[in-house]
Amino acid sequence: MDINKRYTAQSWPDHPETATLEGKNKFVGFWLLLAAETVTFASLFATYLALKDKGPSGMEFTAAGLFELPLVFAMTMILLTSSLTSVYAMYHMKNHNFKAMQAWLGITVLLGLTFLGLEIYEFNHYVHLGFGFTHSAFSSAFYVLVGTHGAHVLFGLSWFIALMIRNSKRGLNMYNAPKFYLAALYWHFIDVVWVFIFTVVYLMGVIG
Amino acid sequence: MAHDTPEKIRSHAEHEFLKKKRSAEMRQQLTSFAIMIFLTLIAFTMVAAGFSTYLIVPIILLLAAIQVVLQLYHFMHLSNKGHGTIAFFMFSGMFVAFITVLALVTIVWW
Amino acid sequence: MSSLAQKKGFGAVLWDYLTTVDHKKIAILYLISGGFFFLVGGLEAMLIRIQLMKAGNDFLSAGLYNEIITMHGTTMIFLAAMPLLLAFMNAIMPLQIGARDVAFPFLNSLGFWLFFFGGIFLNLSWFMGGAPDAGWTNYASLALASEGHGIDFYALGLTISGFGTLIAGINFLVTIINMRAPGMTYMRMPLFTWTTFVASALILLAFPPLTIGLFFMIFDRLFDSNFFVVEMGGNTIIWEHLFWIFGHPEVYILILPAFGIFSEIFAIFSRKRLFGYTALVFATILIGFYGFMVWAHHMFTVGLGPTANAVFALATMIIAVPTGIKIFNWLLTIWGGSIQFSVAMVYAIAFIPSFVAGGVTGVMQAIAPLDYQLHDSYFIVAHFHYVIVGGVVLGLLAGTHLYWPKMFGTMLSEKLGMVTFWFFFIGFHLTFFIQHFLGLFGMPRRVYTFNADQGWDLYNLISSVGALFMAIGIIVLLVNVVLTTVKNVRVGNDPWGDGRTLEWAIPSPPPFYNFAQTPLVRGLDTYWIEKMEGNKEGMIYAEPLGDIHMPNGSIIPFVMSFGMFVAAFGALYFMDDTKPWALAVLVIGLGITFGSMLVRSLKDDLGFYITKEELIEDAKRGGNTDGHK
Numbered sequence: 036m037d038i039n040k041r042y043t044a045q046s047w048p049d050h051p052e053t054a055t056l057e058g059k060n061k062f063v064g065f066w067l068l069l070a071a072e073t074v075t076f077a078s079l080f081a082t083y084l085a086l087k088d089k090g091p092s093g094m095e096f097t098a099a100g101l102f103e104l105p106l107v108f109a110m111t112m113i114l115l116t117s118s119l120t121s122v123y124a125m126y127h128m129k130n131h132n133f134k135a136m137q138a139w140l141g142i143t144v145l146l147g148l149t150f151l152g153l154e155i156y157e158f159n160h161y162v163h164l165g166f167g168f169t170h171s172a173f174s175s176a177f178y179v180l181v182g183t184h185g186a187h188v189l190f191g192l193s194w195f196i197a198l199m200i201r202n203s204k205r206g207l208n209m210y211n212a213p214k215f216y217l218a219a220l221y222w223h224f225i226d227v228v229w230v231f232i233f234t235v236v237y238l239m240g241v242i243g
Numbered sequence: 244m245a246h247d248t249p250e251k252i253r254s255h256a257e258h259e260f261l262k263k264k265r266s267a268e269m270r271q272q273l274t275s276f277a278i279m280i281f282l283t284l285i286a287f288t289m290v291a292a293g294f295s296t297y298l299i300v301p302i303i304l305l306l307a308a309i310q311v312v313l314q315l316y317h318f319m320h321l322s323n324k325g326h327g328t329i330a331f332f333m334f335s336g337m338f339v340a341f342i343t344v345l346a347l348v349t350i351v352w353w
Numbered sequence: 354m355s356s357l358a359q360k361k362g363f364g365a366v367l368w369d370y371l372t373t374v375d376h377k378k379i380a381i382l383y384l385i386s387g388g389f390f391f392l393v394g395g396l397e398a399m400l401i402r403i404q405l406m407k408a409g410n411d412f413l414s415a416g417l418y419n420e421i422i423t424m425h426g427t428t429m430i431f432l433a434a435m436p437l438l439l440a441f442m443n444a445i446m447p448l449q450i451g452a453r454d455v456a457f458p459f460l461n462s463l464g465f466w467l468f469f470f471g472g473i474f475l476n477l478s479w480f481m482g483g484a485p486d487a488g489w490t491n492y493a494s495l496a497l498a499s500e501g502h503g504i505d506f507y508a509l510g511l512t513i514s515g516f517g518t519l520i521a522g523i524n525f526l527v528t529i530i531n532m533r534a535p536g537m538t539y540m541r542m543p544l545f546t547w548t549t550f551v552a553s554a555l556i557l558l559a560f561p562p563l564t565i566g567l568f569f570m571i572f573d574r575l576f577d578s579n580f581f582v583v584e585m586g587g588n589t590i591i592w593e594h595l596f597w598i599f600g601h602p603e604v605y606i607l608i609l610p611a612f613g614i615f616s617e618i619f620a621i622f623s624r625k626r627l628f629g630y631t632a633l634v635f636a637t638i639l640i641g642f643y644g645f646m647v648w649a650h651h652m653f654t655v656g657l658g659p660t661a662n663a664v665f666a667l668a669t670m671i672i673a674v675p676t677g678i679k680i681f682n683w684l685l686t687i688w689g690g691s692i693q694f695s696v697a698m699v700y701a702i703a704f705i706p707s708f709v710a711g712g713v714t715g716v717m718q719a720i721a722p723l724d725y726q727l728h729d730s731y732f733i734v735a736h737f738h739y740v741i742v743g744g745v746v747l748g749l750l751a752g753t754h755l756y757w758p759k760m761f762g763t764m765l766s767e768k769l770g771m772v773t774f775w776f777f778f779i780g781f782h783l784t785f786f787i788q789h790f791l792g793l794f795g796m797p798r799r800v801y802t803f804n805a806d807q808g809w810d811l812y813n814l815i816s817s818v819g820a821l822f823m824a825i826g827i828i829v830l831l832v833n834v835v836l837t838t839v840k841n842v843r844v845g846n847d848p849w850g851d852g853r854t855l856e857w858a859i860p861s862p863p864p865f866y867n868f869a870q871t872p873l874v875r876g877l878d879t880y881w882i883e884k885m886e887g888n889k890e891g892m893i894y895a896e897p898l899g900d901i902h903m904p905n906g907s908i909i910p911f912v913m914s915f916g917m918f919v920a921a922f923g924a925l926y927f928m929d930d931t932k933p934w935a936l937a938v939l940v941i942g943l944g945i946t947f948g949s950m951l952v953r954s955l956k957d958d959l960g961f962y963i964t965k966e967e968l969i970e971d972a973k974r975g976g977n978t979d980g981h982k
Binding site: 056059060063064067068070071072074075078079082085086089090091094168169170171172173174175176179197201210 | 456457519523524526527530531532557558560561562564565566568569572573576577578579580582584585586587588591595598951954955957959
Binding site for chain 3: 328332335336338339342343346347349350351352
């Protein structure tokens with residue numbers, strides 16, 4: 036693999052992410068990591084479900100009373116859309132269109148930042164209501180589950196940004212194509228987790 | 244590097260074909276996105292409309308599962324060639340995830 | 354860079370090992386540090402047995418005894434048995450599949466250093482205000498009540514080393530999936546590679562629940578959350594579940610690679626193809642699968658209800674079946690073979706009855722009503738030492754003898770090896786067989802002393818004498834290692850003469866690129882096939898001699914892990930009002946880790962090439978010969 040090798044759209048491999056052994060290794064390894072992450076989040080979800088609405092006797096907060104759907108709906112739409120924009124980025128990556136890829140990644144990052152901002156606003160709101168991290172078993176489980184997802188969003192954003200800056204001058208090659216691809220996979224996975232969070236935590240929370 | 248795919252320059256026709264194929268795929272992705280948005284809307288609407296809990300919970304869980312399948316198989320290309328081993332590990336992960344959740348919602352000795 | 358190792362100063366060697374990404378050197382690092390922790394854990398075991406030697410002994414105080422049993426279990430499982438197995442996996446598995454290295458050499462190094470710093474951090478608790486004292490299972494109800502920082506050392510240390518293990522697991526999986534030599538289909542993989550594969554898959558899926566459990570523990574103890582705080586709505590059973598969802602697969606993570614080592618030994622020293630290779634492979638996979646569905650048998654007495662207990666009892670009994678299949682396959686491999694009683698083989702033969710004994714008591718405990726009687730008694734202690742020592746430790750000792758020549762190019766003395774074996778084997782049964790009866794007579798585990806005249810005195814004394822025997826055996830092994838290293842008699846490619854798999858077709862120790870040319874695999878037991886067909890080279894090749902791409906060494910994994918180590922101290926003292934600098938330490942530590950991650954990702958590391966000419970030169974100088982210069 037030669038990092039300086041230039042490709043054209045016509046010589047660019049069909050599956051650049053797995054065209055080299057390094058790429059293949061990263062690809063498989065990353066999927067395995069996602070399998071491990073599945074179990075990680077399952078443990079968090081399981082704990083949340085076990086501790087939902089559990090707190091010191093006479094606790095005033097319950098999921099049904101606390102969560103507000105409009106904000107969660109907005110966050111969901113934003114994150115879902117960012118998943119689509121990263122698909123667009125990968126579409127252009129496969130067509131060896133570096134500029135378009137960077138642009139779509141840029142949009143993805145902006146959407147991700149908005150999501151993160153809303154999540155911080157939401158947490159801040161709850162804390163001001165008195166529902167802090169140490170308030171009850173319920174609050175601990177809630178913040179750790181949703182916060183771990185938030186940390187993943189933050190990491191995914193940093194990853195995108197680092198990749199975009201690092202490669203802005205040199206364009207696509209066989210060395211960075213797998214990295215872009217994996218960052219996008221990661222982003223989809225974050226979305227998958229969010230689908231369960233809005234369903235299990237918020238929707239099932241609101242109906243009690 | 245014995246494992247690398249040898250470089251291959253596509254002919255113009257091949258290239259055009261591939262481009263068409265990719266944009267067809269992209270249209271399919273857009274469709275799955277539309278479905279995801281639609282499913283999400285149904286889920287939120289059902290909760291906002293205040294149906295019975297016993298009706299809502301299984302349905303929204305099912306909708307979530309469908310969304311995840313769409314993400315995995317369309318956005319993340321899990322159905323593509325060469326994803327067999329990976330899919331096996333993902334499903335094993337989901338299996339362990341399932342029994343973990345099952346255990347912690349049923350046998351935590353309340 | 355590719356020339357043979359010259360005589361180097363100590364500093365250069367140290368730097369070489371700190372920055373190495375070569376799987377064989379990382380294996381040696383695992384072997385040394387795992388061996389060190391094994392000795393530490395062994396020392397703790399000796400202290401336990403001295404304390405229990407006679408009734409009413411006051412050699413250890415109750416609190417110190419709790420710390421020692423906790424650290425003995427934790428050290429032996431996480432810091433000794435697993436790293437030692439990882440040592441063999443690293444050293445041998447890539448060679449068995451004809452790969453030049455693992456899939457992620459950099460991560461391999463990172464995995465080691467995370468484990469290492471996690472282990473050091475955990476053991477520093479001895480010098481920094483007391484070790485953890487809630488048992489190796491660290492049940493939340495005990496752990497949250499424990500004073501001092503011991504439990505925090507446990508949770509943070511295991512989190513760090515757990516990350517390392519997870520990384521190692523992913524690395525091995527990808528290596529096996531992607532980097533097998535041409536012709537090496539899944540059903541041609543040597544059994545040690547298969548067991549590495551399944552054990553790695555278990556690591557992949559079992560470590561996340563532990564990590565999450567440890568996170569909860571850290572949050573509860575250091576950041577005032579309430580996961581396990583009952584009066585705040587928490588639930589301590591959650592810890593038990595998460596711990597055992599990890600903990601039971603962990604047992605198979607330990608035993609499967611040992612099974613792999615034994616399978617290799619039986620085939621080599623019976624000079625026969627493994628009987629029922631396919632059945633062995635499927636039994637391994639099946640064990641891995643069932644391994645996830647039996648964890649609650651550790652929790653029968655918690656009160657999960659008769660339905661849950663019945664389900665898990667049944668699953669536990671079922672898992673004995675594939676294990677039984679393996680035992681019969683091994684016996685039939687030996688049957689009719691031309692057996693050579695080398696030390697490794699003797700260990701393997703001794704393993705069968707020892708492990709079966711441990712398995713049978715396991716099935717006894719699977720019967721939930723009986724488990725109510727046996728729970729928390731010495732019967733349990735006897736059982737799990739029978740499977741862990743009788744299975745894993747015997748496997749490690751056998752593996753040490755079998756693979757020592759491949760890792761170091763010298764042969765451990767067979768004579769001293771036999772001495773070790775007999776001391777260790779007799780000592781092991783002396784120590785633990787009698788503990789079954791102690792348990793049946795009602796002696797509880799984890800209690801620091803006992804009253805005289807309950808019929809326990811003599812049995813405990815016998816048990817302690819047995820432990821002494823084991824210690825003597827291990828000391829003889831150390832002497833053996835030193836003598837062998839000093840004598841430094843080099844051996845050839847296939848020192849046992851009957852090697853069957855690819856690792857025996859290349860020099861001992863192999864050149865750092867393992868295979869000058871990637872081999873072509875024509876069947877199970879490749880090397881054996883080539884030998885039988887009179888191929889002097891022992892391999893046929895899948896590619897002509899050409900340039901080889903190799904990864905660069907790097908200090909970053911070391912620095913990254915060190916950052917975690919520093920951050921752990923910050924987290925540890927976070928809640929102490931007297932230590933306002935803790936937050937700064939936490940931030941600095943994480944800064945080091947994330948900073949080095951950033952450096953790693955921004956700096957291109959493309960590795961280097963060994964040219965064909967250098968390879969030919971190397972071959973002339975002995976890199977490709979049988980090691981006799």
